[in-house]
Amino acid sequence: MPEPFRADVPLQRIGKYEIIKEVARGTTGTVYLSHDPYFRRDVAIKVYHPTTPADPIRHRVSRQMFLSEAHLVGLLQHPHILPIYDAGEEEGHCYIVSEFVYGARTLATYCREDNLLPPDAVVEIAYKGARALAYAHSRGVIHRDIKPSNLMLNVQSELRIIDFGIALGPNGIGSSIEGIAGSPSYMSPEQVQSASLSNRSDIYSLGAVMYELLTGVRPFRGANLAKLMHQIVYATPAPIHTLRDGVPEELESVVMTALSKDPEKRYASGQDLAAALTGVHQKFRAQVDQVDQQEHFARLRRLPFFHEFSHAEITEILRASDWEVHEPGTDLVREGEIEDRFYVTIEGALAVHKDDALIGRLGAGDCFGEAACLSGARRQATIRAEGPVTVLRVSSTRLEQASPACQLHFNKVFLRSLVSRLQGAPKRD
Helix, strand or coil: CCCCCECCECCCEECCEEEEEEEEECCCEEEEEEEECCCCEEEEEEEECCCCCCCHHHHHHHHHHHHHHHHCCCCCCCCCECCEEEEEEECCEEEEEEECCCCCEEHHHHCCCCCCCCHHHHHHHHHHHHHHHHHHHHCCCECCCCCHHHEEECCCCCEEECCCCCCECHHHCCCCCCCCCCCHHHCCHHHHCCCCCCHHHHHHHHHHHHHHHHHCCCCCCCCCHHHHHHHHHHCCCCCHHHCCCCCCHHHHHHHHHHCCCCHHHCCCCHHHHHHHHHHHHHHHHHCCCHHHHHHHHHHHHHCHHHCCCCHHHHHHHHHCEEEEEECCCCEEECCCCCCCEEEEEEECCEEEEECCEEEEEECCCCEECHHHHCCCCCCCCEEEECCCEEEEEEEHHHHCCCCHHHHHHHHHHHHHHHHHHHHCCCCCC
16 A cells, blocks of 8 residues: 655655656645656656545545546647646556646736736637637547646746646546536536536636636635535626726627536637637737837848848738747747747847757847747757847748748748858858
């Protein structure tokens, strides 16, 4: 029978993984930082707290949560879902191995009235969450526990949905977890009533998260669980505009549609919710200060990288890009990661590291992110800001929406600049 974890006896190894340090502890398990020497990457290991047959209910639920996540290994591979690399059981200890997210913080950080995100940032996060849920639902997986603490952002503010421990999956995965499973404040009306669930239950939960991110309060609150559940089933949440100024009517409408009591009145899929958020996002983009856009255009025009581009092509690239400013010490790219983005340095200096050794530096006009040229290719080096840096992050997916001529021109200049840098040739003026 496995002994329970003790704070004064830290875990040294689990499976083939050596434990570096404990990073979090919850009700169902403890998360550790470890290193995978084979793939040369840091990983997070969630070790479920040992249970015994003497506590049959807790033992069954804990083991079912582990099996649910373990069975999802390899089933869900999406940029905004935390990837699971491995799962196993050793000496009664069940564990899940996943990506270790550096600089991680959950959306719970931004659910306080004194620390709310701008509405356009909420739209972007929710859009990514909706797309990820659409992907999971297309593979027969219903998360069942979408809430701020299960939505994580990395240092680059990229979203990761985590914790599929109570998910319903294909072939009956998770179906043996009976009763109310999840976090009551974010449950759909059908979920709190233990009715059968569809993908629209996750849509409701994401709507509840959006509501809290925009207002700093949950859509429903009760003095006890019974009152909370009654409100979820019968009450109407306070209109968002009464709790926060500056939230567009179109965005409030999207949130309230997602929070409809009747599943049939919600968005039919994550794709539909994402489409509605895209419309809101386009209105936000249209309101961006034109002076800033003109300044961005002028700064790109001055860089040698963009000397050969036409006015229209630079405009197309700006639409496919994000203008980012990073603090010193920020890793824009990490060795071994898979990403679909190119980068062009606008201002500042970056260091190139491989195997923790400095192998070069980049400056204004230099490009990087060549792994995005190949589907599934891993980054070959870490690119770290030496001081404050400004970069243009170009999404290969969004660039595909540009004109064929613009795509061809960008790829040609990008690869030529890359070859020139690798050969040590002088830069073009």
